[in-house]
Amino acid sequence: MLSCLSEIGELDLLRRLYGKVTITETIRKKAIHSSAPESLSLLLLKMPDWISVVPDASSYLEETGALDAGEASAITLAWQFRDSSLLILDEKRGRKVATALGLQITGTAGLLTDAAAAGLVDFEDVFLRLSKTAFRLSDQVVETLRQSVSKHRPPAEG
Secondary structure (H helix, E strand, C coil): CCCHHHCCCCCCCHHHCCCCEEEHHHHHHCCCCCCCCHHHHHHHHHHHCCEEECCCCCCCCHHCCCCHHHHHHHHHHHHHHCCCCCEEEECCHHHHHHHHHCCCCCCCCHHHHHHHHHHCHHHHHHHHHHHHCCCCHHHHHHHHHHHHHHHHCCCCCC
């Protein structure tokens, strides 16, 4: 999710939508790795005050055993704060585990849809930019998201 937002130049949406974002040390390390988008690495090397990094749990939830360390650490952190957290996760297996645990989740597409509904981005523009990345959504899903944004927009004044 961080990489996708970085690739389309929308990392700041995290701050604008949620105010404060908490990530684990494992996620921070992945985000500054040489394979990560440069804008993401630069952001996390500067570490803005709206992002906090917490140490990884000494052990991850048993349910996360088949997931990579980043997903396992994020789900475990969200579980620890399950009454007040929103987990932003795109990986299908991770979303399945998080849903089974009863965690509140969204993903890149949900975040961008919420941002469009709030008037922070143009839906068509941001989803066009997203389509030029490795992130994949079916046309049907995009249309469903487009309709949900239309329902949340105030009527135009005429």
